[in-house]
Amino acid sequence: MTATTYEPTRQRSPHFFDSLFASLGIFGLALRRNRAGMVGFIGLMIYAVWVLIGPYLVPFDDQVRLDQIASPPGSRLVMITRVEDVSRYTSLDDLNGQTVGVLDRSGGETMVEPYEDSGALEVETERFSSGRGVPALLDQLAEGDVDAVVLFSDAAKRYLTPSSSGENDYPGLVVSNAELGRPYILGTDTQGRDILSHIVHGGTTLITTALVAGLMSTLIAVVLGAMAALVGGMVDTIVTAIANLVLTIPSFPLLIVLAALIQLNNPLMLALLIALLSWPVLMRAIRSQVLSLRERDYVEAAFALDLGLRHIILREILPNMMSFVAINFIFAVTRAMYDQVGLIFLGMVPINDYTWGVMLYFGRSRGTLFSPDSASMVLSPVIAIALFQVSMVLFARSLEEMFDPRLRTAK
Amino acid sequence: MATHTPTAPALEAAPVPSFHLLDYLRRFYANYTVRTIFKALVTIWAVITFTFFLIRLMPGNPVEVYVDFLMNQQNMTYDEAYSRAASQFRFDPDASPVTQYVEYMGHLLQGDLGESITSSGTRVIDQIARFLPWTIFSVGLGLLISFTLGATLGTIMAYKRNTFIDHTLSLISSILSAVPNYIWGLMILIIFGVQLRWFNVGELRGTYSPTMTPGFTLEFLGDVLKHAMLPVLVYVTGSIGGWMLNMRNSTIGTLGEDYVGVARARGLTSSRILLAYVGRNASLPMFTLLAINIGFIIGGSVIIEELFVYKGIGSFLYWSISQRDYTSMQGVFLIITISVVVSNLMADLLYSRLDPRVRVSGEK
């Protein structure tokens, strides 16, 4: 019962921390009753871990491997040999002194490099120069020019699986080791880089910037809103007029216009810009909330006692609006995420970091969007962003339900 | 919280005959419609002024950038470049900033937004006239669908409050409203267009098929709808969740109002109560939200149109920015903002038609 009869609008003047801890306790209780809120909360925790610890667990992969372009999720490297050699060559060590075919379209670095760690592998590599290299490579293997071929599992499957007519192009070849190296859980991008590592690393800057923007926007809104409501008069008129003006100007077009004029190199600058365009909605809500709170007896009493504006805001009004501000902070963060990723997606912001937004930008600008094979490269960041936003909103909505008695499910 | 004083302003205000101009103006201004239109005009003026300062006076403003560009690329002298920029931006380089501002306003009043930088001889206003209707069409259609559908679903959720249907729809609407609309666009494009091939992405580009001749034929109309399908779908997906949740909460509040109970006691049919008593009152707060939403969706159309290669004003803005066509950019930004102000004005006037209280007190 404690949770459902909780009233956020106490009539006495609570100490700031009292009410904070009380809210936290009740919040925990109430969350257990709200399944959607719980999902959102767990989601956010996962993102927090992801952003804070993930980068230490998964190394950032910036190595361009042109032979592994846009491979689907779950791909690995495999070794292909002639059927008669299938038991002779099963691991990389067995290839010592043999000729190994490796697809290498970069013309520079070879595939072999990663395996050098696992043993002193000395192989002679043959170089091929185009995407048509796979059949050529397999032909060489079939003809005995090379002893084994290390290939990407997807490509191997495409050539070694019998087609619908039952014919196999290379009946004499077989996969002898299906597990060379670690699997690419989310596949690779158009440059053969591990998408998973980009997903793990690509959230940090975005989330931080969104949080900072949300924080700034909330701060501006709270300060201006409280000021307009408490001081009133000309201040109120001017602040409200500015808020209405900013609210009218569509913020995203203004952002891209500004991004075209100013170099938005600094994420902090970007956050500030987003905040400057997104405060009015919350500010107007805060203003009307404070105006209505002002009518309450205990705030009026504080005014009558001439306790000072700072005291009234910090001790009387803010504690009563904590939940409200917190909810709107979350919405401000999701809004900042929208603007930020939108800007990056359109390529309006210089690329400093390899973020989820940049993955989308490359997805669009390199045409991967329309290639059925490279879905993972775009879908992965899409899902990462979508789930982040969903977690935030579910969490905020459940907070809203918990603190708004009108919405609370009465049983 | 709209509390209404029990006094009766409209009936008890005795008309005092007066012939003073100021009084007359004051009473004229007290009229809701007049006041709303006046406010919209002031907003438009403020936006124009803001754009003027942004384009002309800000450090690193487009005129300077363009002058630099002309000097570097075409080996013009500063003066040549400056006068070329002045003529394309439509300002008098020798005049004071104040005169420039007044002239700028004058040009705007005549609908002269200057000349495109990249394709000289093309007036920006003509370009806008070419692209804007498509955005108004697709955004308007999307809003209309999402508003009606969202309000209907929200009402159903409120009537079925705390049932399985309510919980499911609440979750769905939260998810729909949480994910940015361009993310929905990407998902639809990749999953249904590229992977499942339910539609041909290439064919749906543009506002209508190049083989079509524009005209009021059924065939052309169908083609236009087909091309608008994806942007509209994304506008609906991205905004319907908000309408659903807001309508649900608003309806739950309205269902608890005394007049709904009294209407039941009066033996009114449930359909009459649903439409004239619950629906009409519950949808009132939605019109305030409509104003905010219009701006947001028009703003977001830049990404959506670019994503689906839909030739509306949003993709034109993106094009002019990427081409560094600053006069077009300035004009498009101004027009986008003015269309948001005008849509807000229309939403406000519609609101006042639906809520008689606004016409008197002017409060929302």
Next chain:
Amino acid sequence: MIGAVKPTIVENTMKNDVILQVQDLSIVYQTPRGDVMATTDVSFDLRKGETMALIGESGSGKTTLSLSFIRMLPNSARVTKGKILYSRDGVTRDILEMSDNEIRRFRWSDCAMVFQGAQNAFNPVLRVRQQFADTAAAHGKTDKAWIKQRTLELFKLVRLDPERVYEAYPHEMSGGMRQRSLLALGVLLDPQIVILDEPTTALDILTQRAIIDVLKEMQQRLNFSIIFISHDLALAAEMASRVATVYAGEIVEEGSVEDIFYRHRHPYTLGLIRSVPRLSRQQDELMSIPGEPPNLITPPSGCKFHPRCMFASDKCKVDPPPLVEYEPGHRAACWHTDKVAAARIAFAAQD
């Protein structure tokens, strides 16, 4: 017996001037903490043209009772027992057995209810005139000229300026005007019964007075019956011809106004009456009933009033007292009516 030959009659035990007969009505609210017995075995008759007042503390079940007459109980409520027989033009029906459409038509045209806090009783976005027309249309009356004439006539009856109110929106009227319009709306379809649930609580004393006068005049002209719910005893005494005291969902005493106010036989009625301040009495002699209304999930055994009763004996804790008729039309449910009568006389002597 006029109605005895009608085939639609449920079970005709009704005297010819009784229009509403409540028989053993029990209503339960289902809550997660258990069933709340909102009313238990309530029976009473309402005659044509009379005003019956239900008095009692908040939460005693008065409003539940009145809502059940027009079947507007909340979803969590269940009628577990009893009948509500309604008679018009010699035809008697059980309200609880009516179909949804029948009950919809029954509402307002047979039994109108003016709610507590009628300040928001009107839809703010429709003109008052439209809401009158709405009501008429819902009951098959679509003749515009008739509706307009009737509406204007009723506005006159409730002493409102018909021309001004007719086109007005609810927010353009004062609280008193709205209340009067609602009364006018209440009798629009010439109902037999008008239920008034605290009709004047939100109004100032002068407006209250005006409303009461209007009500009395209307009743005289249109001859409807009133069920009057109030905890304002003075108002009840003025309006009603008969009074029923409701305690914990039961009628504990019922009789004429004189019976209840001057010859009451139930200690709860005594307590209610003694708790009203009077000019003729010293302030400190004001009596209040000790304790709180009982928890209706697990009501007290025996007489539900015994924990708060000054006359309670061991018998009261075990046996619920039956409602016994002491004088014609005066019933009370108490084992110690004689003690109550003695106390009443003693108090009267003090005053």
